[in-house]
Amino acid sequence: MATILAFAGSNSSTSVNFKLVKHTASLIQGHKVQLLNLANFPFPMYSADHERESGFSNSLVELKDDINKVEGIVLSVNEHNGGPSAYFKNLTDWLSRLDMKFLEGTKVFLMSASPGRGGGKNALEIVEKGLSRFGADVVATFSLPSFNHNFDLETGITDSELKELHAEAMNQFLAKI
Template identity: 30%
Template sequence: MKVLAFGATNSRQSINKQLAKYAASLTGSTQIELIDLNDYEMAIYSIDKENENGIPEKAKNFIRKIADADVVIVSFAEYNGVYTSAFKNVYDWASRVEHKIFQSKPAVFLSTSPGGAGAKSVLNFAVESAKYMGADLKASLSVANFYNVFDEKNSRINDPAINAQLKHAISTLNLF
């Protein structure tokens, strides 16, 4: 099974990228691809730009990455309660290639933050939007207080209860 994972942010030191990477490692797959939204940076979407220049290759490449995957794991960073502008822009461009960008792939949506809310606002928004994005959403999980529950040295969650919840969420992908 090919697992595609990413943090829905362009932050280079993103805790959501760390969470997505760890979650992907729990799948047991030997085919994990962790992508970085910085590799898909494009001009801010507008119909005028699309009409003038067409759809950027980066948007097409993003859609191909999803098409090539068997499952998708996304960890959403929260900016002002919603998606990051980096994710929203990739989504806007990619949806011009394939309206339902996740192409009915089984998916797990995650979120985390340093605070007690665990970026639940954006996760709830993503869960509600999953059907419009074409995700076959199997599970979602918000991880609060990231720096208290994640061992950055060993790149793993060190809280047994949260780790069990994450393992359960990943198990819903039915990889085996």
């Protein structure tokens, strides 16, 4: 039994990516899943001055420790103007200052969701490339377009083709951890 950390790269209280992560985590059986809502983790914008003057917050150190304790991560990233959100970029900036290889050896199921037809694919592609810099092994990806049309809070992914693609990606991830 592996331990999996599940979170969205968003600090929005209404994040569609967190809803997708929460749904995905509910489908995982036979493993311990820790679900984090990063809307509860306010981090200041990274700057060398802030790091020098204030160091690292307890929340950041605890998040890094949580990451180091797991075999896998389920992560869904949001997209702002064709790229990952400033919040997620800021989070990886802070984590990499604690340890550049903070994801070393960690298997990742990377997802994205968006109310638009693109499904956050641009952010997903950028983050997929970037996570390897921190040591991650992205073993599966999934993008959910038109979130409000293809997702229901009670039943999850409603489009049968997308539901099957999600299940295949999740199973690919679970087979690797």
